[in-house]
Amino acid sequence: MKIAVMGAGAVGSYYGAMLARAGHAVTLIGRPALVQAVRADGLLLESAHFTGRVMLEADSRPEAVAGAGLVLVCVKSGDTATAAAQIAAHVDPAAVVLSLQNGVDNADTLGQVLGRPVVPAVVYVATDVPTPGHVRHHGRGELVIGPSESSERIAALLREAAIPTTVSAQVRDALWAKLVINCVYNALSAISQLPYGELVRGQGVLAVMRDVYGECIAVARADGVQLPGDLWSEVMAIAEHMAGQRSSTAQDLRRGKPSEIDYLNGTIVRLGRQAGIATPVNHTLLTLVRLLETSAR
Numbered sequence: 660m661k662i663a664v665m666g667a668g669a670v671g672s673y674y675g676a677m678l679a680r681a682g683h684a685v686t687l688i689g690r691p692a693l694v695q696a697v698r699a700d701g702l703l704l705e706s707a708h709f710t711g712r713v714m715l716e717a718d719s720r721p722e723a724v725a726g727a728g729l730v731l732v733c734v735k736s737g738d739t740a741t742a743a744a745q746i747a748a749h750v751d752p753a754a755v756v757l758s759l760q761n762g763v764d765n766a767d768t769l770g771q772v773l774g775r776p777v778v779p780a781v782v783y784v785a786t787d788v789p790t791p792g793h794v795r796h797h798g799r800g801e802l803v804i805g806p807s808e809s810s811e812r813i814a815a816l817l818r819e820a821a822i823p824t825t826v827s828a829q830v831r832d833a834l835w836a837k838l839v840i841n842c843v844y845n846a847l848s849a850i851s852q853l854p855y856g857e858l859v860r861g862q863g864v865l866a867v868m869r870d871v872y873g874e875c876i877a878v879a880r881a882d883g884v885q886l887p888g889d890l891w892s893e894v895m896a897i898a899e900h901m902a903g904q905r906s907s908t909a910q911d912l913r914r915g916k917p918s919e920i921d922y923l924n925g926t927i928v929r930l931g932r933q934a935g936i937a938t939p940v941n942h943t944l945l946t947l948v949r950l951l952e953t954s955a956r
Contacts, residue, residue: 660684660816663727665742666734667693667717669786669907670759672794674731674822676704679715681820686716686723694719696792706796721745729755729813732769732777736762736922743772750775755809759802761841761907762922763834766805778813780804781833785904797904805830835884836893839875841906841923843868843894846944848906849920850951852913856902859895868894870940871924878927881934908948915955920948 660683664671667687679685679702687697696702697717704713716723724730724746734742739760750756756777758766766779781804785797801823804810810826817824827833847867848858858864872891879886887893911918924941931938 660728661726662686662729662731663688663724664731664733665721665724665746666732666738668733668735669788669794669910670782670784671731671733672702672788673704673784673786673796673800674733674759675715676702676713676794677800677822678817678820679713680704680709683816683820684716686718686727688718688721688723690791691719692791693717696790700792703793704796705793722749724751724754725749726751727754729757729816731757731759732765733759735917736760736765736919737917739765739768740772743769747773755807755813757804757813761837761919762926763831763838764922776807778805778807778810779830779834781830781837783837785901787905787910798901801825803827803830803833829885832885835879835882836886836890838923838926839872839879839886839890840894840897842875842927842941842944843871844897845906845908845918845923846920846948849908849912849918849948850944852905852909854901854903854905855898859898867940871944874931874936874938874941875927877936878931878934878938881936882930912948912951912955918948918952920945920952924948 662678662683662685664675664687667689675685675687694717701712701714757780758769758777759780759782766777769777780802784800787795803825806828814824814826908918924945927941928938928945
């Protein structure tokens with residue numbers, strides 16, 4: 660299949676490389692530095708199971724989605740509407756569009772701009788990009804995607820590319836569970852610039868994480884979301900299974916780039932305000948990360 664990855668950062672580059680290794684014709688759409696590196700030497704994928712260069716196409720133009728049967732949208736949440744507008748005239752009418760993004764509303768935003776259904780996906784992967792054209796995989800990699808006429812077919816394609824994929828009608832609840840985990844870790848990792856394994860050992864950190872978690876659970880319940888009862892265990896498991904990973908927010912701050920904090924802790928603050936639920940710890944973390952973004956710029 661011809662596959663386009665719109666917004667090929669760490670997540671998009673990883674999944675694009677996996678699909679290219681499985682024999683699909685993949686085009687990464689990203690920044691000029693990525694395009695130059697990939698066109699010159701391919702994409703360097705570094706993981707526990709494979710390290711080597713993967714040959715695929717790269718382009719900086721949104722119209723490079725033309726002709727793709729599957730479009731993976733991996734842009735930052737703040738760029739969702741803009742990216743959708745850029746590709747709207749070029750996406751094949753029969754293409755499946757899959758949102759591989761943080762946050763809970765991106766598939767809806769994409770669908771509104773594109774004027775077509777977009778399949779939401781929950782992404783569980785730890786990756787980073789040390790240099791353009793080089794993606795490191797630190798762990799996991801599974802996807803949970805929403806139901807559609809094409810979801811089972813796309814899930815089979817992804818599984819054949821060694822990407823564990825499940826189709827679930829409860830994808831919204833799963834997106835919320837991922838949001839809670841991100842809210843607990845991302846800002847604290849960004850502020851400290853520590854990986855998860857070190858972060859949780861900091862004095863007083865677990866108590867703050869618990870406070871963030873409690874606010875998120877209260878807001879989720881008010882929004883009608885059904886979260887698993889053992890979600891806190893999943894939160895703590897992250898520090899063990901992804902001990903060396905720094906959050907995407909931490910990586911953004913280190914590079915002086917805008918983060919997705921408004922779509923993580925900021926979502927909890929916004930929805931909490933609407934529901935009359937106090938979220939002081941999430942609000943504090945949101946404010947601190949925004950200040951650090953300003954300082955980095």
